[in-house]
Amino acid sequence: MFFKQGRFSGFINPISGLVDLLVINLFTLFLPINFQNPILFHSYISIAWVVLSFKNEFYEVYRYSKVVAILRKLFTQFVFFFLILYAYIGFFKQPLMSRLALGKYFLLVFLLIAALKFLSYILLMQYRSLWKGNTRNVVVIGKSKKANQLIEVFEERKEYGYMFKRQFSPRGHNFDLIACFRYIVNNNIDEIYCSVSELKNDELSAFINFADNNLKTLKFLPDNKNIFSKKLKFEYYDYLPILSLRDIPLHNSLNALLKRGFDILFSLAVIFGLLIWLGPILALLIRLESKGPVFFIQRRTGFDNREFQCFKFRSMGMNDAADAKQAGKNDMRVTKIGKFIRKTSIDELPQFYNVLFGNMSVVGPRPHMLKHTDEYANRVDKYMLRHFVKPGITGLAQVRGYRGEIxxxxxIQNRIKFDIFYVENWSFFMDLKIIVQTVINAISGEEKAY
Known part of the structure; x- marks a missing residue:
C-alpha cells in the first residue's frame, strides 16, 4: 500500500501517471516524426514528463479540487512539455525531424491526456457520490457560522466523499473534551475540523496532541488569531478556507510512487545480489550452532498502526522472552554467529523481503514490537506520528546513534524526535544519505549494535 487506508484513492494517481507515460510514448508510433534514435527520444520525453509532473504537482488533484485547478495544471504542464519537446530538435541536432508531425503529436497527446484526466475526475466524484466509496468520516468542533457552512458543504457536495458524523459545541454547557475524543476513536473518525475562534488555547493544544497520538487528520476553520503566523497549508472546500496543521511529504502520491519504486528496485538488488548466496551460508551456520528455525519472525507495528510479520535471521537461542525483551549488552541469549550478524546488521537483511512485499521501506522509522508500541504510545508524546509512513530497515534515528536497546x-525521546523530523521532512535525497551512512556504520561498527 502506498497510502493510509481511507485517506487517498490508493493507486489512482500512480496508475494515471503510468497511463500518461504510455500515451506519450505510443503516439510516436503513429506519426512520421522521423527521430533518428528512438530509445533516446522515448527516454527524453519520459524523463521530461516525470520531472514536469513532480514540479507542477500535475497529479495532485484532491477531492475538493475545482475544474479550474485542473485546467491550470494542464496548461502549465503542456506549455513546458511543448517547449521541451521542440528543444529536442536543437539539443540533439535532429534536422530530419518533422516539425509538423511533432506538432500533431503534441496536440493528440494533449487532447487524450486532458480527456483521461477529466474522465477520471468525474468518475471518482460519481463513485463517492453514488456508491459512497473512497469516503472519510469527519466531525466538526464548533457551531460558528463558518462551522455550519462547512457542514453544509459536507452534506451537499457528496462528490467530495466526506461523511459528516457529528458536530460538537465547545461553548455548550455539556461539552466534554474526553467524551469528544472517545467518540472520535469509537466511530473511526478520519478527520477533525476545529473552529479556532471557539476553542481555548489549552483545548486547541489538546486536540493537536490527540490527533498526533491517534493518527487523526486535524484541520482548522481559520479566524484572526495568531494561528495564521504558523506554517500552515491552505485548502478551499467550495470557497470555504480550511487550514491543515501538518503536511506529510509521503502522502503526495508521486513521492510515494518514487519511494516505492526505489524500494522495489533496491530490495530486488539486495535479494538477488546478496541474499541468494549469503542466505544459505548463514542458514547452515545458524542451524549448526543452535536448534530452531533459521528465520526469526516477529509481529511488529507498521504503517497506519497495522501489525505485520517482520523477518530477521535468528541471532538468539530459542527463548520465551523474544517478543517482550530487547537484546542488551552481553545478552546471554545471543549465539556466537548471532553476535557477528547483529554487529554487522546482517540479521536485518531478510527485511528486504518485507520491503518487496510492501509492509516496510528501505528507510523509515524502525518498527517496534507490539508490546513496546503500546508502552511508548502512552509514555511518549506524539509517538504515533511515526506510523504515518512505512517502517524502515534503517532510519534517521539509527544513523544518528539512537539504535538498539532503550x-x-x-x-526513546530522541529516537521519536528524529522519526517525526523524518516523517515531516522526507526527501528522496535524505533517504539516499541515510542508506550511505548506514553502510558506513555497518562497516565501521556501532557501539550499540549488539
Whole structure:
C-alpha cells in the first residue's frame, strides 16, 4: 500500500501517471516524426514528463479540487512539455525531424491526456457520490457560522466523499473534551475540523496532541488569531478556507510512487545480489550452532498502526522472552554467529523481503514490537506520528546513534524526535544519505549494535 487506508484513492494517481507515460510514448508510433534514435527520444520525453509532473504537482488533484485547478495544471504542464519537446530538435541536432508531425503529436497527446484526466475526475466524484466509496468520516468542533457552512458543504457536495458524523459545541454547557475524543476513536473518525475562534488555547493544544497520538487528520476553520503566523497549508472546500496543521511529504502520491519504486528496485538488488548466496551460508551456520528455525519472525507495528510479520535471521537461542525483551549488552541469549550478524546488521537483511512485499521501506522509522508500541504510545508524546509512513530497515534515528536497546528515557525521546523530523521532512535525497551512512556504520561498527 502506498497510502493510509481511507485517506487517498490508493493507486489512482500512480496508475494515471503510468497511463500518461504510455500515451506519450505510443503516439510516436503513429506519426512520421522521423527521430533518428528512438530509445533516446522515448527516454527524453519520459524523463521530461516525470520531472514536469513532480514540479507542477500535475497529479495532485484532491477531492475538493475545482475544474479550474485542473485546467491550470494542464496548461502549465503542456506549455513546458511543448517547449521541451521542440528543444529536442536543437539539443540533439535532429534536422530530419518533422516539425509538423511533432506538432500533431503534441496536440493528440494533449487532447487524450486532458480527456483521461477529466474522465477520471468525474468518475471518482460519481463513485463517492453514488456508491459512497473512497469516503472519510469527519466531525466538526464548533457551531460558528463558518462551522455550519462547512457542514453544509459536507452534506451537499457528496462528490467530495466526506461523511459528516457529528458536530460538537465547545461553548455548550455539556461539552466534554474526553467524551469528544472517545467518540472520535469509537466511530473511526478520519478527520477533525476545529473552529479556532471557539476553542481555548489549552483545548486547541489538546486536540493537536490527540490527533498526533491517534493518527487523526486535524484541520482548522481559520479566524484572526495568531494561528495564521504558523506554517500552515491552505485548502478551499467550495470557497470555504480550511487550514491543515501538518503536511506529510509521503502522502503526495508521486513521492510515494518514487519511494516505492526505489524500494522495489533496491530490495530486488539486495535479494538477488546478496541474499541468494549469503542466505544459505548463514542458514547452515545458524542451524549448526543452535536448534530452531533459521528465520526469526516477529509481529511488529507498521504503517497506519497495522501489525505485520517482520523477518530477521535468528541471532538468539530459542527463548520465551523474544517478543517482550530487547537484546542488551552481553545478552546471554545471543549465539556466537548471532553476535557477528547483529554487529554487522546482517540479521536485518531478510527485511528486504518485507520491503518487496510492501509492509516496510528501505528507510523509515524502525518498527517496534507490539508490546513496546503500546508502552511508548502512552509514555511518549506524539509517538504515533511515526506510523504515518512505512517502517524502515534503517532510519534517521539509527544513523544518528539512537539504535538498539532503550536504556534511558532520553533514548526513546530522541529516537521519536528524529522519526517525526523524518516523517515531516522526507526527501528522496535524505533517504539516499541515510542508506550511505548506514553502510558506513555497518562497516565501521556501532557501539550499540549488539
Amino acid at each position: 536504556e534511558k528515557e532520553s533514548d
